[in-house]
Amino acid sequence: MNRILQIILGIIILQHLFALVMILSFLPAQILNFPKATKSFNYPKGQQKFESTMSIGDLKLSQTMEYDTLAGKGVRSLYAGLPNISTDLKINGRPYVIGSDGNPIEARWTGNGNVLEVPVSAERYRSLLMLSFGIMLVYLIVLVYMMVELFRFSRKAGRQEFFEPDNRKRLRLFGTFMILTALVRYLTNTSTGWLLHQITGTHGYRHHAPSSGGSFPAALVAGLLLFIIASAFDKGQYLQKEQDLTI
């Protein structure tokens, strides 16, 4: 059973390492080569519309490329989107947001009408890419470290070496990670309207709780439970020492 767990963990570690390599090789190039002009780019021939999206947690960054037949060139539109947001202004059923100059800007719904995407400038989009790159990099490094620690923990468990100071520290580490992840997730889930305003500089919308939202994150409870188990390991370690020194 323990061997199976180790194999699964090994696969997860490799998967995350692969994701890390992909991000390290793909995103910096995209950030560095990102053109400042939005309306002139090499449009892929034979295509009328081309979309590429990237999701970092709840944040969705999209590029829509369309060929402007009148102008005879490609037009690229850049969007940043977040879920669970409703707009105050709707014209013909289409959502509009208010720009920093006070003018309405047409936004769009994606992801089955759940994600509101707002147009952003190339500079802002580039900054978001860089920020996302940083966050993803840090998160993946931490995640890989956690997986390696979990792998070590399972190896110790396989040798029946449970009550050791290292394992106790590992449990606390996993607990802290789960609590922090749950808190960040909870905070971002409940403040997407504020986040979209910070990201795009627009306003005229508000966060609405998702149908399954508002509940206390299960990961937070799991993290707290891990802290309780770590305390039990303190006692276990003491008993183990007593046992080891009983001849």
Added chain:
Amino acid sequence: MPIVVNLDVMMARRKMSLTELSEKIGITMANLSILKSGKAKAIRFSTLEEICRILECQPADILEFMSDEEYMKLMRKV
């Protein structure tokens, strides 16, 4: 803890090495060393019984209670 293990004294009297004793009792050398050096937290009756049987002695020949002062004096000597 002012309970002193006099295992080394009894072993010397019986002219028995640690290796020989550990083999006869059936516990590891490492555990016997812990007992001999006084680092052990507790001793099982079964272990004590085996030691007494092999060394032909009484538990009191192996374990000795000392007052705190006596124990401190002994520790200073050691």
